[in-house]
Amino acid sequence: MSDSLSKLEKRTAYTLVLPAVLLVFAIVLFPIFANVWISFKDIELKDIRIPEPRAKKIVKSISENQSELKIIYKLRNSSLIQEIRNVQFQDKFPTNVSPVNLDSRCNFQSKKVVCNFGNWQAKYRENFEITIQNNNGEIIDKKIIKSQKPVLSGKADNPLLTTNFTLENFKKVFYENNFVELLLTTFYFTFFGTVGAIIFGILAAQLVNQNIQGRTYMRGILLFPYVGPVVALAYTWTLLLDPNSGTLNALLVNFNIIEQPINLLGQKYITMSILGFEFKLRLALTTVIFFEIWRYFPLAFLFILARLQAIPQSLYEAAEVDGASPIQKFIHITLPQITAIISILFMIRFIWNFNKFEDIFLLTGGASGTRTLPINVYQQGFAVSDIGMGSAVSIVIVMLLLSFMIIYFRLIGKRANEV
């Protein structure tokens, strides 16, 4: 009895889980493996359509004789680069109609013209003609002939499924593409974006956690940048920072803080001198990082605030009795309570910033030294139209991600052992 029940339970479980699992597998897991495949192929954006034989049918009358018609088929190979093998052609005709002087590649039987056109090279074109006549000398209705569409078929390789592989893409990724700078930019962006968001998150959480009026409103407002659509926010920032008529530059010039407007999103480097040391700051990248911090510190804030509110108030009261200063309270009570959540946040944000595409794409499009790995996937795959290369960059991203995760789980495991 219980055995059949558990069998039933299993069966139900699989029926409930399967649709979701299949969907996620098809859309999320399959592409990750497909990337591996594509990254070893020399394939461009224009190659991804499977070539098809196509025909356009034109019907013409021949002089006065209405029992005869000429049909022109404009045949072509839809692909500009691939051949189609063994093209078969088929067209149906009404009763009593038969072709005259049929092409040698074709046969006429049971009201059908069947042709075997053999192989079509890339860009192949032909105007193929059939003359038809009514066997009884009656008028042939043009409309009926026109409404019948020819059927074509042929074998073509799906360029995605061929088995010629190359290592060229990976060679290009590592050697031709300024890979080191790409990687450095990505890490610079990821690291500072993450750390900045966490620091601002701690500050904001610390503020809101105090007894101030309207702190629920404050919590809501602080989350605005995170819930707003990235397109709207990125374009607002672009306008705000615009060097010609952007509000920020206009304000700074107006109050004589700077003399010339600064192109915050379009200038790769800015030379700063602090204490006599001159150094170059990656200006556009820094601006993008600030946008990133602005948009994602709310998340860190939300998590840290939740943790702060769970700290028992008695701890602070006890510290008060012992005569601890506010800074001591923060260092000895608050900080130890939030280190765990901070390390989790750091890892999650690190991985997500590492993959960030939209924000940079919308602000700078990857120009002025803001090209990170995800931006490069898009540029290779869609701007340069080299799908194989884009996939190779994706694979590099996946590999790096996997190694982050392994490190992360190792660290978490250690932490669990210590406790």
Place this chain on the structure above:
Amino acid sequence: MKFKSLAIFLIVSSFFLTCILSIWKIMATLQGLSFTNLNITPVFLIGILLSLTFVLIGNKLNNLIKILLLSFIFSISYFYLNETSPYWYIFGVFLITLFFTNKLKKYNMQSLKEDFISEKIIFDFITLFGIVFFAFVILFPFYIMLVTSFKTQIALLVNPLDFSLDFTKSLTELFKSYFVIFETYNFGRYILISSAVSIGTVIVTLLFAIPAAYAVARLNFFGKNFLSTSILIIYMFPAIVLVIPLYTVFSQLGLRNSIFGLLIVYTATTLPVAIYMLQGYFKSIPKEIEDAGIMDGQNWFGIILKIIIPLSLPAIASVALYVFMIAWNEFLFSLMFLDSPKSFTLSRAIQYLSGDAETPRQYLMAGSVIVTLPVLFIFIYFEKYLVSGLTAGSVKE
């Protein structure tokens, strides 16, 4: 010791006052007032004088009279220090000073002798300053977005600092950008598409996620543990690595430029989060309630429909809102999959608009306001649900 804390008190409080007054001045400048100097030093100095007189007076005067009097004197002296300014501006200064002096009221010569008072002063004012700072930094871009949509390109090029709204103009004139983007740029259609995709995604996601989450939470089957851990790992993988294979496959299947294609992708990418959030909630429902259902002869389907769903409406609401927000804001896939303006979502439409350098910025901002407002409204209205959704689903964006 007392002198040190007094000095710190004066400097910190006056610094705070200077900061809010500067922000007020910047906001006034954006209304078209032609200030060219923030006057930080003089304001800072009279701020110090204000705080000093405040603690010196102490309890000799009624508090209300004291703050009104001091604020009034301060505003007058501020008026003389500054370039000519309208009365509403000075009135704003008066109100800010009132707020400030009211904050000062817990300090007097006595309290400055307490332990750690300098640290406490610094903490107090940093808190105040931080709140003003965060609120300003966050709301300012939203403010610019909104007011730009009411201006014209020419007016902004002439004076990029004048965001004042001319209410003498007729309403149609004021909302012109909105009329234009609806009439010429077809935004009505994009709103419909965006809503259809987002609501569709919510429905389909829930249809797939509720049964799966129930199975993970309650039933025993082979591979259950593997499934629940892989959920977490799957949503660490970013959209950008999925884009190329999906693009090629969707091109071959003819799913690009279709709402259906977008719906599938959005559903699949939000499913792991939805399952993760729901199964956590389902586990918290006492099993006895279900046992009663089994006794009544319900099958699994009936249990989910009649017991689990009604009991977990709050969790389902937060998943739904969270998924809606993700789908509404999504940009990467709509950029990749939609080429034809017939099938654009709002985000994609705005990006398309911006691709044309000729598009006046007020149209761009009007579009941005349209795409932002629904999410902000939903967020404000359902904040409680969304926040719990955000915290649970935050592993994902």
